[in-house]
Amino acid sequence: MIVCGTGSRRNAVAVISGVGVSSGRAVGPVVRMPDPVAEPAAEARLADGADVAAESARIAAAAEQVRADLEHRATTAHGEGSAVLEATALMAADPTLVTAAQKKVDDGTAPARAVWEAAAEVQAMLESLGGYMAERARDVADVRDRIVAVLDGRPAPGVPDRDEPFVLVAHDLAPADTATLDPSTCLALVTEGGGPTSHTAILARALGLPAVVAAPGVLDLADGAVVLVDGALGTIEPNPSADTVAQVQALANREWTFDGTGRTADGHRVQLLANVGDPKGAAAAAEAGAEGVGLFRTEFCFLDRAEEPTVDEQVEQYRAVLEPFAGKKVVVRTLDAGADKPLPFLTDATEANPALGVRGYRTAVRHSEVLDHQLEAIARAATTSGTEVWVMAPMVSTAGEAADFVERAHAHGLATAGVMVEVPALALTADALMSAVAFASLGTNDLTQYTMAADRLLGDLAALNDAWQPAALRLVHLTAEAGVQAGRPVGVCGEAAADPALAVVLAGLGVTSLSMTARAIAEVATTLLSVTRDECVRLAELALSAPDARAARAAVHAQLPPLT
Template identity: 85%
Template sequence: MAVISGVGVSSGRAVGPVVRMPDPVAEPPAGATLGEGADVAAEGARIAAAAEQVRADLERRASSAHGDGAAVLEATALMAADPALVTAAQTKLADGTAAARAVWEAAGEVQAMLESLGGYMAERARDVADVRDRIVAVLDGRPAPGVPERLEPFVLVAHDLAPADTATLDPATCLALVTEGGGPTSHTAILARALGLPAVVAAPGILDLAEGTVVLVDGGTGTVEPDPVADVIAQVQAAAARGWTFDGTGRTADGHRVQLLANVGDPKGAAAAADVGAEGVGLFRTEFCFLDRAEEPSVDEQTAQYTAVLEPFAGKKVVVRTLDAGADKPLPFLTDTSEANPALGVRGYRTALRHPEVLDHQLEAIARACDTSGADVWVMAPMVSTPAEAADFVARAGAFGLATAGVMVEVPALALTADALMAQVAFASIGTNDLTQYAMAADRLLGELAVLSDGWQPAVLRLVHLTAEAGLQSDRPVGVCGEAAADPALAVVLAGLGVTSLSMTARAIPEVAATLLSVTRAECVRLAELALAAPDARSARAAVHAELPPLV
């Protein structure tokens, strides 16, 4: 059978038999009505009880999950607990609509509203569908949708995965993920990376494979090969059995240093990063203090939360990103969800124009946490567009005693003026997710554009190179903290482009370290030149993978 090509979103290779996700919950028939004499109040109570059962089940599963998986389950549980969906469904009962159909229609209205808002809110429409399916399953007395349970290891194949499904995957049995839909920044992709599972998304034709077909999934190249030969299977299984370790110093074969850091979003993530020996934290996402809140947390509360993340890295570098609110992370006390195009709206550092006090309070809390934790704290602002904005942020940070201040390079305009930028900052960190979105004019949450939303795009790599070269000329470190850093082959390219540090999910560090150790600095540069010269992302990826020595 022909090799199936998609978009690789989590590196690594795995071999196993295909197991298909069960068919989704069927839509209740349109026009389904309550039986004559039905107790509307009792049916309303049944809907509320079903939603409560779903909420409790999701929270129970969240309590045994970890990191990103636990956060996704908790967020989905909150949606199940939101009375808006239940109330809307109960209202439809008065018209004689059957309970399951009432839930389905009410959920459709909520989904339409969220999709009309775009960005992060549009992505939440998938969560509503997940909650809807679970409530309908309870009402109909059927098992809740979810990942199949198998004793033997398998490769999970699906059209797409609900966040709550992905969050419950067990890496001991699920070897890899392949979906027909989704994109590089979907929940499926993010959680696959966090779990260390090879994953390929946007793979047309994957659902045509028969259950039980043995496939080789390569999350680096974005390919799925049915019925691989025995020698290849043995090689992949041997590499998986060996595993990778990290000695705490990122470097190439000839000793060129590339710091390997972790992306963390809460104290649990910091502990996991410390456990794998990360050299520090290259991206501390501070949003966990602010999300799902109606008002800004106090300085004291922020200080305590930040300190808990910083303490495991006493004496080590921790790059703290100030609040990245807006677009996919709306906050009621800070952002305007009615913006027509929130991805290009008031987000990140731009929110300080409206509410400078929120940024000042956060900088004060970061400075306090720095003083008590013993970590080497660097601070950076997201969504900065000009060198003048960068200079303004550095001055604001300096007023609170935060001397090592820099910015995220996510806007192409900032990369194009990187030489002027470096005169204003102590360092820069490239966020490849948003840089790719803006450079390619492709919504990173839209699965149909997954091929464009790829960090291997030569245009994106040119912007990275331009920024890194400016850093080199000004003696300013330039890191990458986007998802591109977790791809071992792409990490080699980034090192060749002049990037000085790579920050990624903690699970990716050992394999990235091993890959860098397999090449010299000169080979990194040569491979980077191959990628830059390629006509598109797929060609760039293929050219580099063909030249990289295999890790065996």
């Protein structure tokens, strides 16, 4: 049972603000993540006469225990958590960390300290590479803590095991932490650090949990304190009133349904599609009733490989994603390598600023054969899948580049070709773009980070890197208007589409389709059905005229009754 205080007490405690990364509201008692594993003393050395070989072997045994534990937990994890745990287990199995630590033991350093120092060196190396590799530094710290806990005979760090529902509060969450969350007991996630593209955000959306990140002050909340987490507004309200709790719990028990046709109350069509990244995700999206796929991320068959997969391998993988959507549209994005997804056979990991470097379609300048092989594979898979396959290229900056890609796609028999609009320059020249493509799809994650000059991987810039930013919404509007004038569909496939209130705004800006995590489709569909097309336009104008993201979000939410 949730016990709430009086109205006066509620007003006496300040609401904490952060960045909402997964919509929804939940009320529950705070459960704090336990303190992290303490750093072993810098002077920790082997005792005189210690068996160096045996101490060295303890590190390898501890790493193996961590690997086995993570792999076991992966078998019971929810949603995308299984893949995250498997990836962390692979890092525990990587000999790099263990070998480096064992060398330090040979020099007399105590095992736990040796692991800590070796991990610091591996983290520094990954952080120097930037992008995706820099994100893996957090995984190294997680593996380090687990190995040190085994060496010291302590329980592994992680999410507390509770039978009663709770709101999890932490400084940040390791991928293996978020991957083991049980949505039947964990009601919401709140972190002081992190950003919109952190593992916490991604897995919260996949699990359908309200989540707020980059929320300074949340660590001051006491264990057991009752809080209201609003993942759409990005707020944490301590000690909410009994009426508020009742309202939130009633909404939480509501059944969201989708009849297979996205539309507003007056029948204006907004196609509701799913973002998928592998065959398992495609099956889940089909089960959720998605009208098709608005973003098929093809990187899954390229990542963690030293060389390009063969055309036949790609055909088999793509067909497994396409087949659940026979008779429906599937928009396939060609390889988005570079930045946070480096590939050794295609990208340069030494780029000083990979987010602005050779990524996406730009890799085709030097490695055109990789794109041609992929287009061939997509065309072959499309022939036997029974789906309506569209294809688009990421990281396109000019109408000329778009025209070049369309020509290449047509050469491989792919008739419907378009591009991602992620670069502000392309949105600003959208009228010229539309004459070159059959459609366009807005990637709001990158579009926002480039518009706001805010690296989306930095938690400190999370407030800027918000798809509600009026500047980013203006670029969406400009692109959608150009699409209307040219008779070209313009969709959104960034995470913005999964926010029900923002989905209404996007529809008002002229977007014709929304693609999102499958779990969000029913709630977005219900929200769209609560407003007319004219109301969408009015709310979009409110957001465009706001001074910043927080004000835009608040103004729209205040006039959407189902979300208040």
